[in-house]
Amino acid sequence: MTEPIPGKPARARQILLVDDDNDFIVMFKEFLLRHRPGAWVVHTADHYAPALACLKEHSIDLVVLDLKMPIMDGQQLLMLLKRTHPELQVVMLTSCATPESRSLCLQNGAALFFDKTEVADGLEKIYAALESVASAPTDGFRGLLRQVGLPEVLQMECLGRKSSVLEITSPTGSGRLYIHDGSIIHAEIGLLQGEGALFQLLSLNGGEFMLRPFVRPSRHTIDGHWESLLMEAMRLRDEASAQPPPSAPADGPLPPAPSLPSASRHIQEIVLCSQAGELLYEWQTAGVGHRIHLLAAISKYSVSLAQSLALTRVDRLEIETANERVLILLQSDRRVFVRSSQPDKGAR
Numbered sequence: 001m002t003e004p005i006p007g008k009p010a011r012a013r014q015i016l017l018v019d020d021d022n023d024f025i026v027m028f029k030e031f032l033l034r035h036r037p038g039a040w041v042v043h044t045a046d047h048y049a050p051a052l053a054c055l056k057e058h059s060i061d062l063v064v065l066d067l068k069m070p071i072m073d074g075q076q077l078l079m080l081l082k083r084t085h086p087e088l089q090v091v092m093l094t095s096c097a098t099p100e101s102r103s104l105c106l107q108n109g110a111a112l113f114f115d116k117t118e119v120a121d122g123l124e125k126i127y128a129a130l131e132s133v134a135s136a137p138t139d140g141f142r143g144l145l146r147q148v149g150l151p152e153v154l155q156m157e158c159l160g161r162k163s164s165v166l167e168i169t170s171p172t173g174s175g176r177l178y179i180h181d182g183s184i185i186h187a188e189i190g191l192l193q194g195e196g197a198l199f200q201l202l203s204l205n206g207g208e209f210m211l212r213p214f215v216r217p218s219r220h221t222i223d224g225h226w227e228s229l230l231m232e233a234m235r236l237r238d239e240a241s242a243q244p245p246p247s248a249p250a251d252g253p254l255p256p257a258p259s260l261p262s263a264s265r266h267i268q269e270i271v272l273c274s275q276a277g278e279l280l281y282e283w284q285t286a287g288v289g290h291r292i293h294l295l296a297a298i299s300k301y302s303v304s305l306a307q308s309l310a311l312t313r314v315d316r317l318e319i320e321t322a323n324e325r326v327l328i329l330l331q332s333d334r335r336v337f338v339r340s341s342q343p344d345k346g347a348r
Contacts, residue, residue, distance in 0.1 A: 012041050013040055014058055018048075019044075020047060021066065021095075031123050031127070046069075048071060055088075065091070066095075071274075076274055080333065082108060083155055083156045091133055092110045094115065150177075150201065154184065154226065157211070158179065158182045166212075167211075168209050169209075175189030175201050176188055180214060184222050189201055228267040231340075268341060269283060294337070323341065326338070
């Protein structure tokens with residue numbers, strides 16, 4: 001539900017309150033509308049679905065998010081929002097505050113974390129904090145590869161159907177990735193371009209990245225779906241880490257590392273759902289319900305398997321036939337099902 005403020009100024013900020021506690025929503029909305037008339041346009045949602053719909057329809061400046069909600073909780077929604085809307089400022093405001101939940105939310109991109117008991121003690125303090133967060137610049141962001149991996153940054157850009165240039169600087173090389181409307185269209189590092197350059201950039205272990213406004217590259221060298229490319233990069237990196245490093249000759253330097261091969265695998269279907277089984281994204285999938293049921297069953301089995309084998313986590317399952325490959329990822333906030341054709345082994 002949306003309540004515009006009469007006579008609001010042109011620069012009124014838009015805030016989205018997401019909470020299934022209707023009494024709190026009414027109280028907090030009324031305070032925002034009274035405290036500085038004309039400063040805010042207030043939108044509300046009682047769970048994730050109307051919240052996501054509101055984000056599609058309005059240019060939201062700030063989301064205030066509760067932790068305990070039905071179907072998709074606040075932590076899961078926070079992580080989804082930071083992937084699909086990385087520039088969006090999110091503040092957590094909950095009655096279920098614990099040191100662990102505070103730490104986890106801040107690590108996953110929340111700008112601030114408040115206990116609702118603090119609201120009762122001083123709404124003005126919360127209001128000042130929201131004003132400060134909403135005023136923060138969001139022209140782009142910079143990060144360290146040791147803290148945020150390139151695959152995560154690419155996921156955020158592609159899931160949000162963004163257009164940008166990702167510049168990467170590392171002690172072992174520097175390059176650029178070009179993302180247009182959620183698709184990776186070009187990569188370059190040194191003289192290498194295309195998928196080989198993409199895989200080499202994704203293999204970097206340290207350095208810095210900067211997201212810049214999109215400019216069209218001189219060439220369009222990549223056509224594969226971004227999920228397929230990232231999964232192939234993960235596979236290549238896993239293979240490389242499993243092999244022992246080559247020994248240096250007694251009288252000379254190490255031989256040059258072999259170049260990473262390009263992927264020729266083609267995505268046939270994708271399903272992305274929350275841990276609660278809610279569909280978040282699908283592509284070319286006829287039996288979405290069957291896929292979600294399969295993901296739920298495998299997720300449940302993985303827990304018992306991890307316990308019986310004394311493993312801390314079972315989060316990846318690969319099934320290969322002569323013609324197809326199925327990859328299932330079980331993460332803390334989502335489940336992913338990807339079916340792809342096998343690459344042409346003659347091209348390897």
